[in-house]
Amino acid sequence: MTPVSEVRPPLIEVRDLHFQYEDGTQALDGVNFTLYPGETVALLGANGSGKTTFVLQLNGVLRGQGSITVCGLPLNKETLPRIRSKIGMVFQDSDEQLFMPSVLDDVAFGPLNQGVPEEEAIAKAKLALRQAGLADVWNKAPYHLSAGEKRRVALAGVLAMEPEILILDEPTTFLDPPAERNLLQLLADLPQAKLIVTHNVRLAASLASRAVFFEKGKLVATGSVDEIARRFEWTYADLPPADLRYSAHRRF
Amino acid sequence: MHHVLLDRWSQGASPLHRRDARAKILALLVFLVVLATTPPNAVAVLATYAALLAAAILIAQLPLGLLMTRAMVVLPFSLTFALISWLAGEPLRALALVEKSYLSTVAVLLLAGVTPLPLLLGGLERLGSPQLLVLVAQFLYRYLFVLSEQAQHMRLAAACRNGGAGHRRASRFRSATGALAVLFARSYERAEGIHRAMLARGFSGRFSLLHAQRFRAGDGAFLLLVSAFLILVRLG
Numbered sequence: 001m002t003p004v005s006e007v008r009p010p011l012i013e014v015r016d017l018h019f020q021y022e023d024g025t026q027a028l029d030g031v032n033f034t035l036y037p038g039e040t041v042a043l044l045g046a047n048g049s050g051k052t053t054f055v056l057q058l059n060g061v062l063r064g065q066g067s068i069t070v071c072g073l074p075l076n077k078e079t080l081p082r083i084r085s086k087i088g089m090v091f092q093d094s095d096e097q098l099f100m101p102s103v104l105d106d107v108a109f110g111p112l113n114q115g116v117p118e119e120e121a122i123a124k125a126k127l128a129l130r131q132a133g134l135a136d137v138w139n140k141a142p143y144h145l146s147a148g149e150k151r152r153v154a155l156a157g158v159l160a161m162e163p164e165i166l167i168l169d170e171p172t173t174f175l176d177p178p179a180e181r182n183l184l185q186l187l188a189d190l191p192q193a194k195l196i197v198t199h200n201v202r203l204a205a206s207l208a209s210r211a212v213f214f215e216k217g218k219l220v221a222t223g224s225v226d227e228i229a230r231r232f233e234w235t236y237a238d239l240p241p242a243d244l245r246y247s248a249h250r251r252f
Numbered sequence: 253m254h255h256v257l258l259d260r261w262s263q264g265a266s267p268l269h270r271r272d273a274r275a276k277i278l279a280l281l282v283f284l285v286v287l288a289t290t291p292p293n294a295v296a297v298l299a300t301y302a303a304l305l306a307a308a309i310l311i312a313q314l315p316l317g318l319l320m321t322r323a324m325v326v327l328p329f330s331l332t333f334a335l336i337s338w339l340a341g342e343p344l345r346a347l348a349l350v351e352k353s354y355l356s357t358v359a360v361l362l363l364a365g366v367t368p369l370p371l372l373l374g375g376l377e378r379l380g381s382p383q384l385l386v387l388v389a390q391f392l393y394r395y396l397f398v399l400s401e402q403a404q405h406m407r408l409a410a411a412c413r414n415g416g417a418g419h420r421r422a423s424r425f426r427s428a429t430g431a432l433a434v435l436f437a438r439s440y441e442r443a444e445g446i447h448r449a450m451l452a453r454g455f456s457g458r459f460s461l462l463h464a465q466r467f468r469a470g471d472g473a474f475l476l477l478v479s480a481f482l483i484l485v486r487l488g
Contacts, residue, residue: 061448081454089452095398096445101370101390105462113454118462141259141369143397157453 010034011165011193012058012070019053019064019217027053028064029217035165040194042204042225044234045214051197052092054214055167058195059087071164085114088158088192092170094150098142103129103153106142110161121160128160129153132186148179152186159190166190169197201229257322261314261365268312268366273375275471279478280363286486287355292348298355300485305358312366319365323357330354369393374462387459391446399439406431 012035019028027050035041043051056062058070060080068075070083088110091097100106107125108118116124129135132152137145145153151171158166171187172180180203187194187207198204204211204225211228213221221228228234262269268276283301290297309316330353337346364372369390377386410427 056448059452061451081456084452084454087452089449091445091449091452093445096442097449099391099394099446099450101373101394102368105370108462109450109455109460110453112460112462113456118460122462142394161453 008037009072010036010069012068012195014058014069015067017054017057017064017066017068019050019057019062021053027217028057031066031217031219033212033219035193035195037193038191039210040196040208042208042211042228043195043197043214044199044201044204044211044225044228044232049214050217051214052169053217054219055089055169055195055197058167059084059089085161086164087167088161088163088165089167090151090154090158090169090171092173092197094147094154095142097154097157098145098150101141102138103134103140103142103145104138106153107138107157107160110157114161124160124162125156128156131159132156133182146179147174148176148182151175151179151183155183155186164192165195166192167195167197170200171196171198172200172203201225201234205229258361258364259369262368264313264366266312266366268308271366271474272467272471273367273371274379274467275475276363276367277372277375277379278475280359282479282482283359284356286482287352287359290348290352290486292344297485297488298348298351301355301482304481304485305355305362308362309358312362314362314365319361320358323354323361326353326357370462383459395439395442398442399435402438403431403435406435 012033014031014033017028017031017033018026020026029050031050031054033054043054045051053062057064058068058075060075060083070079071086073079073083073086075083098106100109104122104125107128108121111121111124112118126135126138129138132155134149134152134156137149137153142150142153151174155168166187168187171183175183184203184206194207196204196208208225211223211225212219213228213232213234221231223231287301290301306316309319327350330350334346334349337343337349367375373386373390376389377383410431
């Protein structure tokens with residue numbers, strides 16, 4: 001039986017995407033990818049395999065060769081503002097995302113760029129902060145927040161734009177276990193389709209319905225998180241502690 | 253001046269804190285103009301300005317001694333120029349230079365201490381300051397903390413590997429310049445990251461700050477009163 005999501009038009013469709021950095025590094029090499037409504041897809045792969053480069057292509061922050069369609073709109077200069085309203089991206093380093101002097105200013109940044117009037121932007125920002133469980137920090141400066149709070153404010157910053165797709169780059173980096181747990185719960189409750197760039201298989205397994213694996217700029221496999229993790233040995237779970245000690249000795 | 257301290261001061265609820273940022277910025281501007289045009293020998297007038305600033309600090313419920321001490325940060329610079337004037341045979345001008353630069357710094361700290369930065373920037377923008385200037389001030393304020401933290405981490409990492417200890421001055425200087433270069437490169441990388449994050453949220457070159465305050469009659473009265481008093485003192 002065809003999954004319900006696949007009878008609906010895809011939210012993101014990428015065909016034959018290539019990208020080379022200025023230093024000549026071939027970061028993406030013929031990537032094909034489709035994201036359907038309601039899906040959460042984990043992007044797995046080694047450091048430097050092209051995962052982050054790939055997601056930066058989806059909202060036109062980086063531009064390669066190939067075709068990208070988001071919510072039926074082909075990605076080009078004219079459609080870029082609308083596509084950026086549809087895709088909310090949470091970056092790995094929250095300090096880079098929280099650049100405004102107060103939390104409220106920061107969360108309202110996106111809606112104001114969408115042309116929303118100031119009063120409405122404030123209302124949307126406060127609603128997004130409530131959604132992220134941080135209603136009481138709106139007048140704080142970002143540097144007064146903990147790592148977990150910063151990550152939630154960064155998420156609120158994109159939720160305020162009411163995107164149809166969320167992209168999260170290593171969402172649990174620097175978070176302690178309780179903060180990670182809270183964030184996972186929050187993400188699980190959000191209705192948007194999600195793309196999650198991560199090394200954390202536990203996170204991927206708990207949120208994603210599907211995983212894809214990147215290797216040297218190519219998308220080499222797609223399947224369930226469990227399948228992909230086993231196939232590429234993308235887990236520490238199978239390795240007994242003795243083996244870990246042995247590999248550490250061997251490495252040094 | 254550690255900006256966290258200013259940030260804490262600016263969260264107060266005194267009558268000065270409640271005034272619209274634009275009224276306070278314009279009052280500061282008037283103060284700086286009358287101060288700059290006050291003759292060097294008008295000691296009583298300069299003393300009245302100092303008394304006015306002290307009164308404003310007390311009304312704002314800020315720590316008078318601490319703020320006055322922090323304002324001394326300007327003295328090494330102004331004393332250098334004062335020394336030149338002194339040696340040129342103009343001791344009165346030298347004294348006025350120190351007094352005026354110190355009082356200006358106290359006034360600027362007072363403004364920053366009674367106005368949260370977002371409101372200050374919003375006020376500057378609404379008064380027609382170039383947006384680029386406002387943006388630079390905003391980013392400087394926001395990332396000064398992040399960069400200083402990064403510099404501290406680098407210093408700690410160097411210390412853990414015995415960096416600096418027992419080395420000759422030339423060697424320490426070489427390490428410091430290297431660290432500075434790395435810090436610059438990291439800042440550049442961070443700037444790129446910030447720009448990407450801005451683009452991802454629809455930034456198209458025009459910055460919008462929220463303006464929570466409204467210019468009320470009380471703000472106008474405050475501005476008029478302060479300006480009139482300062483001009484009277486200056487002309488009297």
